[in-house]
Amino acid sequence: MSDEERGDPAFGGSCPVPLADYPTVQLAHGGGGRLSQQLIEGLLVPAFDNEALAVLHDGALLEVAGARLAFTTDSYVVRPLFFPGGDIGSLAVHGTVNDLAMCGAQPLALSCGLILEEGLEMATLARVVASMRAAAAAVGVPIVTGDTKVVEQGKGDGVFITTTGVGLMREGLTLSGDAARPGDAILVSGAIGDHGMAIMSCRESLAFEAPIVSDTAALHGLIAAILDSGADVHVLRDPTRGGLATTLNEIAKQSAVGMMLREAAIPLKPAVAAACEFLGLDPLYVANEGKLVVVCADADAGRVLAAMRAHPLGREAAIIGAVHADADHFVQMTTAFGGRRIVDWLSGEQLPRIC
Amino acid sequence: MSDEERGDPAFGGSCPVPLADYPTVQLAHGGGGRLSQQLIEGLLVPAFDNEALAVLHDGALLEVAGARLAFTTDSYVVRPLFFPGGDIGSLAVHGTVNDLAMCGAQPLALSCGLILEEGLEMATLARVVASMRAAAAAVGVPIVTGDTKVVEQGKGDGVFITTTGVGLMREGLTLSGDAARPGDAILVSGAIGDHGMAIMSCRESLAFEAPIVSDTAALHGLIAAILDSGADVHVLRDPTRGGLATTLNEIAKQSAVGMMLREAAIPLKPAVAAACEFLGLDPLYVANEGKLVVVCADADAGRVLAAMRAHPLGREAAIIGAVHADADHFVQMTTAFGGRRIVDWLSGEQLPRIC
Numbered sequence: 023m024s025d026e027e028r029g030d031p032a033f034g035g036s037c038p039v040p041l042a043d044y045p046t047v048q049l050a051h052g053g054g055g056r057l058s059q060q061l062i063e064g065l066l067v068p069a070f071d072n073e074a075l076a077v078l079h080d081g082a083l084l085e086v087a088g089a090r091l092a093f094t095t096d097s098y099v100v101r102p103l104f105f106p107g108g109d110i111g112s113l114a115v116h117g118t119v120n121d122l123a124m125c126g127a128q129p130l131a132l133s134c135g136l137i138l139e140e141g142l143e144m145a146t147l148a149r150v151v152a153s154m155r156a157a158a159a160a161v162g163v164p165i166v167t168g169d170t171k172v173v174e175q176g177k178g179d180g181v182f183i184t185t186t187g188v189g190l191m192r193e194g195l196t197l198s199g200d201a202a203r204p205g206d207a208i209l210v211s212g213a214i215g216d217h218g219m220a221i222m223s224c225r226e227s228l229a230f231e232a233p234i235v236s237d238t239a240a241l242h243g244l245i246a247a248i249l250d251s252g253a254d255v256h257v258l259r260d261p262t263r264g265g266l267a268t269t270l271n272e273i274a275k276q277s278a279v280g281m282m283l284r285e286a287a288i289p290l291k292p293a294v295a296a297a298c299e300f301l302g303l304d305p306l307y308v309a310n311e312g313k314l315v316v317v318c319a320d321a322d323a324g325r326v327l328a329a330m331r332a333h334p335l336g337r338e339a340a341i342i343g344a345v346h347a348d349a350d351h352f353v354q355m356t357t358a359f360g361g362r363r364i365v366d367w368l369s370g371e372q373l374p375r376i377c
Numbered sequence: 378m379s380d381e382e383r384g385d386p387a388f389g390g391s392c393p394v395p396l397a398d399y400p401t402v403q404l405a406h407g408g409g410g411r412l413s414q415q416l417i418e419g420l421l422v423p424a425f426d427n428e429a430l431a432v433l434h435d436g437a438l439l440e441v442a443g444a445r446l447a448f449t450t451d452s453y454v455v456r457p458l459f460f461p462g463g464d465i466g467s468l469a470v471h472g473t474v475n476d477l478a479m480c481g482a483q484p485l486a487l488s489c490g491l492i493l494e495e496g497l498e499m500a501t502l503a504r505v506v507a508s509m510r511a512a513a514a515a516v517g518v519p520i521v522t523g524d525t526k527v528v529e530q531g532k533g534d535g536v537f538i539t540t541t542g543v544g545l546m547r548e549g550l551t552l553s554g555d556a557a558r559p560g561d562a563i564l565v566s567g568a569i570g571d572h573g574m575a576i577m578s579c580r581e582s583l584a585f586e587a588p589i590v591s592d593t594a595a596l597h598g599l600i601a602a603i604l605d606s607g608a609d610v611h612v613l614r615d616p617t618r619g620g621l622a623t624t625l626n627e628i629a630k631q632s633a634v635g636m637m638l639r640e641a642a643i644p645l646k647p648a649v650a651a652a653c654e655f656l657g658l659d660p661l662y663v664a665n666e667g668k669l670v671v672v673c674a675d676a677d678a679g680r681v682l683a684a685m686r687a688h689p690l691g692r693e694a695a696i697i698g699a700v701h702a703d704a705d706h707f708v709q710m711t712t713a714f715g716g717r718r719i720v721d722w723l724s725g726e727q728l729p730r731i732c
Contacts, residue, residue, distance in 0.1 A: 047497040052527030061525060065499075069506040070489070072519040082521035084486050086545060087444035095488035095541055096524045131439050133450035134425070135539040137492070142402040144420075151424040164427040166437035169451045169539075170416060172407025173730060179532040184490040184524075184539035186450055190441060375528060 052099075052375075054263025054309075055368030059272075080121035080259070083191065090191035092127030094118060097184040101375050103150060106220045107236030110183055111153030113311060113377060116240045117262065118185040119161050123242035124258045124314070126197045126249065127189030132158065134168040134185055139178035150181055161240045163187075192249065201256040202277035206345040207323035209316040211244060211330050212237070212338040213289040214266050218308035218373050219297045226301070232293035239312030244335045251329040253322035259315045262377055267306040267365045269315055270353045280348020283355040283365065287342045307368050309376045317345065407454075407730075409618025409664075410723030414627075435476035435614070438546065445546035447482035449473060452539040456730050458505060461575045462591030465538055466508030468666060468732060471595045472617070473540040474516050478597035479613045479669070481552045481604065482544030487513060489523040489540055494533035505536055516595045518542075547604065556611040557632035561700040562678035564671040566599060566685050567592070567693040568644040569621050573663035573728050574652045581656070587648035594667030599690045606684040608677035614670045617732055622661040622720045624670055625708045635703020638710040638720065642697045662723050664731040672700065 050057040081094030098114040108116075115132065122129045134154065138147065158165050165185075220236040222228070245258060257277070261269035266288070274281050290305055298305045312335060318326050323341050330336030343355075353365040405412040436449030453469040463471075470487065477484045489509065493502065513520050520540075571592040578589050600613060612632070616624035621643070629636050645660055653660045667690060673681050678696050685691030698710075708720040 045499055047493045047495055047499060047502060047527055049495050049527050049529065052493065052525055058525065065503060065506060066523060066525065069503075069510045070513070070520040070523070072521060082486065082488075084521065084543065086441075086446065086485060086543070089442035089444050091441065091446075091543070093486060093488060093543060094522055095490045095539070097490035097492050097526045097539060099492060099526045099528050130441060131437065131448060133437075133448060133541050135450045135452035135490070135541070137452050137454060137537055137539075138402045138407065140402055140404050144400055144402060147402060148420060148424075151420060155424045158425070165425040166427060166439065167449055168421060168425070170407055170413065170421070171452045171454045171537075171730075172402055172404050173454050173534060173537075174404065176531060177534040179528060182492055182526075182528075182537065184450070184452060184492075184541075186488050186490070186539075186541035188439065188441070188446070188448060188543060375526075 049374045053368065054268050059367070080124045092122050092125040092189040092191055094121040095184060095186040096121060097182060098377060099182050099375050100221065100377050101179065102224060103146065103180055105224050105236055106233060108238035109150060109153050110181055111150040112157040113238050114183040114185045115154055115157035115161060116238050116311060117377060118187040119163060119240045119242055120260045122187045122189035123245045124197070124260055125189065125191065126195040126258065127191045129161065129163040129187055129189045129242055131166045132163055132185050132187050134165050134183060136168065136170045137178055137182040138170065138172045139180055140172055140175045142180050147181065161242070195249070197255065197258050199257055199259065199273050199276035202273050202279050202317045202345045203256065204279055204345055204347045205320050206256055206317050207320045207341055208281060208283070208343040208345065209323065209326055209330070209339060209341050210266065210288065211314045211336045213291045213294065214310055214313060215290065215294045215298060215305035215308035217311040218265065218376050219294045221376055222301060222373060223297055228297065234293050234297060237310055237312035239335055241312065241314050241335060244314065244330065244333045247329045247333045248316060248326055251325050253325045254319040255316060255326070257317035261310050261313060261315055263309050264368050265307040265309055266315065267353065268368055270365065271367050273317060274351045274353050278351060279345045280351060281343055281345055281353045283343035283353065285355050285357045287340050289338045289340050306365060309373065311377065320344070404729045408723065409623050435479045447477050447480040447544040447546055449476040450539060450541040451476060452537060453732055454537050454730050455576065455732050456534060457579060458501065458535055460579050460591055461588060463593040464505060464508050465536060466505040467512040468593050469538040469540045470509055470512035470516060471593050471666060472732060473542040474518060474595045474597055475615045477542045477544035478600045479552070479615055480544065480546065481550040481613065482546045484516065484518045484542055484544045484597055486521045487518055487540050487542050489520050489538060491523065491525045492533055492537040493525065493527045494535055495527055495530045497535050502536065516597070550604065552610065552613050554612055554614065554628050554631035557628050557634050557672045557700050558611065559634055559700055559702040560675050561611055561672050562675045562696055563636060563638070563698040563700065564678065564681055564685070564694060564696050565621065565643065566669045566691045568646045568649065569616070569665055569668060570645065570649045570653060570660035570663035572666040573620065573731050574649045576731055577656060577728060578652055583652065589648050589652060592665055592667035594690055596667065596669050596690060599669065599685065599688045602684045602688045603671060603681055606680050608681045609674040610671060610681065612672035616665050616668060616670055618664050619723050620662040620664055621670065622708065623723055625720065626722050628672060629706045629708050633706060634700050635706060636698055636700055636708045638698035638708065640710050640712045642695050644693045644695050661720060664728065666732065675699070
């Protein structure tokens, strides 16, 4: 069913399609797009209604005994477990560290919940765990507590990992998705779509001339560099599930603004562009695991760009567009051919189990 | 293979059977018994080696900006999702609140990671989420952040939930499993085996004369009452997976002591005793979700008992035994018939997916 058929007048806005349209859970409810948003806003947020959750950011802010803490959780169900550039273990560490970092927090500790499928090779589990260990050590964040459950064969899929993180917020800093303002610049830290296409290329057993490697990486160092530049940063967000398009739509909606992107300015590797073309995918919707979006005061865009480019994980950073006033909260893009198109929310499930 | 065949000389002690004996993950690796212990000690702890993890308690202690925090995580895979007395949602809230409380912490906030199976009834999910909400509200602890993933039909089992909790430690209090001392008294807060037998009775479609209802409950209030009594409490632990026997063996091992229990003193409901008898299960190994074990100075046992009995969740509390010096760290029991037996670690998987 298309958006028109659903009679969806405000497709960048709130979620007009009632959950009742879907009597059962669809893969797309986990895809990071419109259906995910509907599940979250239609069922989960009302159920868990509280101030911290309503912020709908990558994590919650806790004030404990005078300390400002960030608290965030993510479950990882990526398949295959091992892919070019990473695996579910490193991804589970990086992803949760990144969610803390996007709140402007310094990661302090992680927990790890494992749900294992009976019959999983012990050697496979050992590889995943070793990868988590290496990733945590590289980030400098210990995994301090955990839990392990086992389900029967055919009731799980190898390994699912849920990592939860606690971080310490920077003094005086609160980043949230509603702080983008008309006139702000929009930057991305590097080429988009690498993670999603790395997963797809190994799932589909595609051999491209240039191998595509996941960008999975911990971004807390890059973020520290950006914040240390003294720039007036309004929003930080990592464009994971649903890709850059989904992340920008979320920010536009929360901040009640519109955005105009320049397609030619968005970094994209030729191999990823070719793979997307081949599979009929739009790289704007393909997941990233080591990239971030910055929305900042326009006057500080150059400073943020310089700080990113000076960091190994931001060498290909670019200014990709600007925020403007728009009652419809549309994200639009001027295309390479001089046209203009709406960059809509992702409607279906593009790439299931990408993280 | 029996313990004898494995040549296991210290079956209450460390884990002599190498992981290599099991090239694949078994259900029993998640059962809370000996194999779980081997997986944790043989693979997970060495991999994530750090001071906080090595304590091996229900949670980790974090010192953040002068505040002492407890941090704990648990994944829930119980089936069926709904059972007499509770469901996976309330269980996921109670279990993690209890893990915080066992560290001597006041629960502050929970996170919730959902892994849903494609095709799950949306109404079922709504029931689970409503139950989590109600449980969290009753406890007074908000669910402040979450994540939702969806896996293909046949790659999950309805709903898996991972809840992680942050709590604030009581001033001056540190509880860990290694603090039991010869002479200490051992208490339990009520009848054992209710949760596990409630699950089993609905799985096996057994109709007993008296229905068996899970004891799932949040124990932070009971623990506050115990600690407020001023008693010299050494260890608090909730006997979940693997039951009372497993919890006591863990404490005996970590504290390097022996224990002597009196079978006649251990509270057990007649219906649970009958169901265990019928199914050939030992209630000492059956999971509880609303009970706790206290090890305290013998002189304070009466005070702890009174504090427990004055609380709605501790009315059937009892002193069930004492700690003594034992280089083998055996947990033993004087039986109702006047004999004595070793209460060993659980070797296999008694009740898979009990929580």
